[in-house]
Amino acid sequence: MGNTxxxxxxxxxxxxxxIDELRIANWQRQNEGVKESxxxxxxxxxIRPGQGRGRDKNSPERIAKRKAALxxxxxxxxxxxxxxxR
Structure with missing residues (x-):
């Protein structure tokens, strides 16, 4: 899925x-009648493009920003x- x-x-x-909606629906059915706790x-x-959950820590952009900050x-x-x- 997605372009290069x-x-x-x-x-x-x-x-x-x-896919997100189907996963939520399955989660709701799985927890039906179960105490909230x-x-x-x-x-x-x-994950959508530009939303990496920690996966983009070593992207070229982040590395360049880190080097510039250092x-x-x-x-x-x-x-x-x-x-x-002073």
């Missing part, structure tokens, strides 16, 4: 929505050490 560029067309979004957790929705921090420490910033 990470973008989904309408068809993929509708398919994911259908004993019910299983509701299903999580399918470079800014190093520059600030250098400037503090040389008295350029």
């Amino acid at each position: 560029d990470g973008l989904w067309r309408l068809q993929e979004h509708l398919q994911a929505l259908t 004993k019910q299983t957790k509701p299903p999580k929705p399918m 470079a800014r921090a190093a520059e600030r420490r250098r400037a503090l050490a040389h008295g350029e910033i």
Whole structure:
């Protein structure tokens, strides 16, 4: 499901929505008549593009942002050490 560029067309979004709704319906039937404290957790929705649950931690964009932040921090420490910033 999905394109290689990470973008989904309408068809993929509708398919994911259908799967989410079916999973919720099955969860509701599974927990019918069960005390709330004993019910299983509701299903999580399918991951959509741009919503990685921790899976995108090492994406090229995140790595670039992390490197830039580390470079800014190093520059600030250098400037503090040389008295350029107080």
